[in-house]
Amino acid sequence: xxxxxxxVREDSVQVSRGWLFVAPQTRTNGVAIRGIVGSPAQxxxxxPCGESDGVVEEEDGCPVSGSxxxxxxxxxxxxxxxxxxxxxxxxxxxxxxxxxxxxxxEETAVAHGVEITERIHPVPHxxxxxxxxxxxxxxxxxxxxxxxxxxxxxxxxxxxxPQCHRLRHACGQSSVSDADLTCKLRLAYCQLVTDIFxxxxxxxxxxxxxxxVARDGQTLFELCARLTAFHExxxxxxxxxxxxxxxxxxxxxxxxxQGRYKFHYVDTAPLQALFARWPNRS
Amino acid sequence: xxxHLTSVFVDDQAKALAFYTEVLGFVKKNEIDLGxxxxxxxxxxxxxxxxxxxxxxxxxxxxxxxxDALVSDGIPLASFAVDDVHAEHKRLAGAGxxxxxxxxxxxxxxTAVFDDTCGNLIQIASQD
Numbered sequence: 001x002x003x004x005x006x007x008v009r010e011d012s013v014q015v016s017r018g019w020l021f022v023a024p025q026t027r028t029n030g031v032a033i034r035g036i037v038g039s040p041a042q043x044x045x046x047x048p049c050g051e052s053d054g055v056v057e058e059e060d061g062c063p064v065s066g067s068x069x070x071x072x073x074x075x076x077x078x079x080x081x082x083x084x085x086x087x088x089x090x091x092x093x094x095x096x097x098x099x100x101x102x103x104x105x106e107e108t109a110v111a112h113g114v115e116i117t118e119r120i121h122p123v124p125h126x127x128x129x130x131x132x133x134x135x136x137x138x139x140x141x142x143x144x145x146x147x148x149x150x151x152x153x154x155x156x157x158x159x160x161x162p163q164c165h166r167l168r169h170a171c172g173q174s175s176v177s178d179a180d181l182t183c184k185l186r187l188a189y190c191q192l193v194t195d196i197f198x199x200x201x202x203x204x205x206x207x208x209x210x211x212x213v214a215r216d217g218q219t220l221f222e223l224c225a226r227l228t229a230f231h232e233x234x235x236x237x238x239x240x241x242x243x244x245x246x247x248x249x250x251x252x253x254x255x256x257x258q259g260r261y262k263f264h265y266v267d268t269a270p271l272q273a274l275f276a277r278w279p280n281r282s
Numbered sequence: 283x284x285x286h287l288t289s290v291f292v293d294d295q296a297k298a299l300a301f302y303t304e305v306l307g308f309v310k311k312n313e314i315d316l317g318x319x320x321x322x323x324x325x326x327x328x329x330x331x332x333x334x335x336x337x338x339x340x341x342x343x344x345x346x347x348x349x350d351a352l353v354s355d356g357i358p359l360a361s362f363a364v365d366d367v368h369a370e371h372k373r374l375a376g377a378g379x380x381x382x383x384x385x386x387x388x389x390x391x392x393t394a395v396f397d398d399t400c401g402n403l404i405q406i407a408s409q410d
Contacts, residue, residue, distance in 0.1 A: 215384075219356020221395065222383045229388035237355070260353045261382050261397075 196270050199250035205243045207231040209252060212266035217256075219263060220244070287323065289336035290359050291345045292400035295322050298337045301399050305377055306362075308335065335360070340401060349401050356382050358395050358405035367392040367408045 200206055204227065211226040212218060218226075224240050227233045235243075244264060247253035251270045256263055292298035299322060302308045308324035311334050323334040340349070352359060364370045367385045371394050375381060382403060383395035390410040398404050 215386075219382050219395070221356035221358070222386065225386065225388065225393070257354075260350065261356065262354050263382075 196250050196252070196274070199247055199252055202243060202246075204231075204233055204235060204240070205247055207233060208240070208243055208247060209266055212253065212264060216265050217263040219261060223264065285333055287334045287336055288360065289338045290398070290400070290402050290404075291340035291342075291349065292337045292398075292402070293340055294400065295320055295337055295339060298322075298398075298400040299324070302335070302337065305374070305379065306398075337400075353397075353401075353403055356395060356403065358403040360402070361393075361405040361407055364406045364408050367394050367406055370394070370406055 200209070207227055207230075208223060211223060211230070214226075220237065220241060223244070224235075224237050227235060227240060244253060244255070248255060252267055254265050254267050256265060299310065299313075302324050303310060307327065309327050309330070310322075311325045311330070312321055312323045314321035319339045322337045324337065325332060325334050340346070349359070371381060371385050374396060379399075380397045381394055382397065383393070385392055385394045391407060392409075393405055393407045395403050395405050
């Protein structure tokens with residue numbers, strides 16, 4: 001069972017590495033959330049707000065923020081006292097564990113006695129959750145995990161002018177003005193997010209996912225050939241490349257450079273969030 | 283009008299000749315010393331008087347970025363006809379050739395793409 005699944009089913013989750021974020025909408029439930037957020041990789045200074053041990057806080061307009069437990073080698077998030085409510089909330093929680101921030105500190109984590117049992121992939125939520133908004137795949141591939149970790153406090157304090165251009169570039173929206181990006185997180189980022197539904201709206205993007213499921217790890221050339229051959233889509237290579245970018249920003253696809261080649265891989269992990277949100281009731 | 287010669291840029295002509303003849307199975311047609319570089323062509327043994335492939339030095343500064351961009355997107359620079367792509371894939375992969383696209387059947391055509399070790403991706407294709 002993955003940490004995300006255990007979170008959905010239980011009242012607490014413990015993961016051995018990475019960052020843990022809680023989505024803003026949990027605040028509106030009026031349920032107190034307490035817990036400890038720490039990181040084996042960077043035990044201090046990189047969690048959104050506050051650096052002392054203690055309780056997870058809420059801030060207006062910001063996601064529920066974490067505090068650092070310096071000595072904890074694990075991430076622990078516990079929900080409210082009332083088990084019923086906690087259970088309810090847990091189903092609505094958006095939790096993202098960003099593996100990249102921990103990768104750079106993997107050796108540190110191991111030195112702390114942390115057993116790394118699995119790599120945890122971000123699960124962007126369909127709501128306006130911070131994780132879904134901020135760390136686009138492309139940002140991660142261009143920048144190391146430590147870049148992301150060190151910038152996170154700035155971003156979460158809603159002061160992110162330095163990131164404007166990069167974010168805009170990453171999201172492919174040149175029309176967004178700086179003014180749009182200096183307001184509160186949920187307002188600013190909601191215009192930039194590529195959510196999972198948008199990502200799978202276009203038939204071409206679904207076709208790309210279909211072909212990657214049929215054979216994972218394809219070059220752009222092969223994907224183009226398959227769309228033409230099997231889906232009768234006469235799209236330009238540039239158009240397909242842009243579709244791939246959208247899928248990548250939604251976390252459904254990842255591209256990996258291998259020497260001089262670049263291959264594309266499907267990642268269905270974000271789709272699991274849909275099942276978690278709307279469990280089978282039939 | 284017909285095509286009698288086409289070319290691929292190669293990093294190293296001697297290495298390219300070895301790969302195109304010993305691994306792929308072409309035969310050398312011309313090797314003319316041009317002072318440092320060679321006019322170096324190979325042909326298919328199945329068609330010795332047919333289209334020649336020129337193995338051209340890649341020292342022009344534009345060649346590097348051009349080929350890197352193509353290789354990154356998996357785009358082949360030339361396409362050769364074979365009787366059976368699956369069999370060729372098996373044979374070449376066995377000889378250590380790296381494929382960026384394994385055999386893919388699209389209707390009557392089967393294609394695959396491999397790295398020629400000289401800086402290019404090459405497609406092989408067969409038709410039913």
